[in-house]
Amino acid sequence: MMLEDSSVLPDVFGSSFEHALRSAIVRHDPMPLVPLLAAATKHLGIIATAATPFYPPFLAARLMSTLDHLTHGRVGINLVTASPHAAAQNYGYDQHFEHDERYAMADEWIDAVRALWDTWDADALVLDEATGVFADHTKVRYADFAGKYYRTRGPLNTVASPQGHPVVCQAGGSPAGRDLGARNADTLIASAAGVDAMREYVDDMHRRMVGFGREETDAKILFLVEPVLADTDDEAEAKQARQLAATRENIDAQLANLSYTSGFDFAQFDLDEPLPADLKGTSNGHQSVIEAFLAKADGKTLREALPAQRDTTGSVRLVGSPETVADQMEEAIAASGADGFLIGLPVTRKNLTEVCDGLAPVLRRRGLVRDGYEHETFRENLLAF
Numbered sequence: 001m002m003l004e005d006s007s008v009l010p011d012v013f014g015s016s017f018e019h020a021l022r023s024a025i026v027r028h029d030p031m032p033l034v035p036l037l038a039a040a041t042k043h044l045g046i047i048a049t050a051a052t053p054f055y056p057p058f059l060a061a062r063l064m065s066t067l068d069h070l071t072h073g074r075v076g077i078n079l080v081t082a083s084p085h086a087a088a089q090n091y092g093y094d095q096h097f098e099h100d101e102r103y104a105m106a107d108e109w110i111d112a113v114r115a116l117w118d119t120w121d122a123d124a125l126v127l128d129e130a131t132g133v134f135a136d137h138t139k140v141r142y143a144d145f146a147g148k149y150y151r152t153r154g155p156l157n158t159v160a161s162p163q164g165h166p167v168v169c170q171a172g173g174s175p176a177g178r179d180l181g182a183r184n185a186d187t188l189i190a191s192a193a194g195v196d197a198m199r200e201y202v203d204d205m206h207r208r209m210v211g212f213g214r215e216e217t218d219a220k221i222l223f224l225v226e227p228v229l230a231d232t233d234d235e236a237e238a239k240q241a242r243q244l245a246a247t248r249e250n251i252d253a254q255l256a257n258l259s260y261t262s263g264f265d266f267a268q269f270d271l272d273e274p275l276p277a278d279l280k281g282t283s284n285g286h287q288s289v290i291e292a293f294l295a296k297a298d299g300k301t302l303r304e305a306l307p308a309q310r311d312t313t314g315s316v317r318l319v320g321s322p323e324t325v326a327d328q329m330e331e332a333i334a335a336s337g338a339d340g341f342l343i344g345l346p347v348t349r350k351n352l353t354e355v356c357d358g359l360a361p362v363l364r365r366r367g368l369v370r371d372g373y374e375h376e377t378f379r380e381n382l383l384a385f
């Protein structure tokens, strides 16, 4: 389970947070939810998102170490660099850092966090009741990390955690974002428009991973999908038609989302005119997302270019009965070389039932998802399948 996050009540669209509040775009801090979810589950790996520019490495390393203990080795961290200037302003900066620089910072940030996690050997704990010695001081060391952006002394004052290094997740799409993921991630989550784009992403990430001296199998690549499930294919098709119509009708939601990811106020553009040509290459936001949108919008009016014109809001169209959707998933994995999917449906009881009691048993019968876990920790289980 991946818990997304951001540090801002979005107010770029129409220079107001009206849309965000009308549409419930609020975020509570995901970190305190992690041990609660762990206490209610046995095997689930739980990833919480942290914006690297706003967490001192020591705070993050100590927090993740503590959560790794509280979850008995089932926690991970999703590294994001955050995009809105308003988020940076919440932490006291005038402006957010430039897109590629914040990835360079994140790359150093995770090195600093790892250096802190490595300040304790796994066997430093002695717990000798006879001598009263708790831990062997020769197995704990300073980090003395001094980089261009971050410095930290260490050691951590938390005991070495079950995983040592909690799972690292990443979702960057631009060249700098992809490099951060290729170098550091245990799992990559991505959104791509269709199987060809998925294949391109998988091949590119494998190339980059090998370039950083890693194996292609060192990170699991999962694509964001929003399956539309029902008892029969006809019912699922009708359900998707209703959902897509509602999404397409809600033009403000699409414009607000584009405003959030780009940092440009899309309320200022005429829906029936092409977008200004000089937007290209100037976004400091989710760069890959917005550049792909602008490239596709070429020669179209804004209304024609709106993202909901696609036949799905996920990476690949998954619509039908559980059997049909299982077929579609199997085909998409075979064609793209991906490792799996990240299901991005709203967490309602109905969606959970359709996925967990409808789709999952079909996938399990086909051996496409497992029916048990070999290992104790999240990282081991993640990499084992």
Ligand SMILES: Cc1cc2nc3c(=O)[nH]c(=O)nc-3n(C[C@H](O)[C@H](O)[C@H](O)COP(=O)(O)O)c2cc1C
Pocket: 003, 004, 005, 006, 049, 079, 080, 081, 082, 083, 171, 172, 173, 174, 175, 176, 177, 178, 189, 190, 191, 224, 285, 286, 287, 288, 289, 342
């Ligand atoms: C599946 C998925 C989940 C993401 N979750 C978050 C999130 O929780 N918080 C966030 O700030 N960004 C999130 N992002 C955005 C990415 O961190 C990144 O900004 C985006 O993919 C664009 O990357 P780029 O700037 O390298 O082009 C997510 C992206 C994807 C594809």
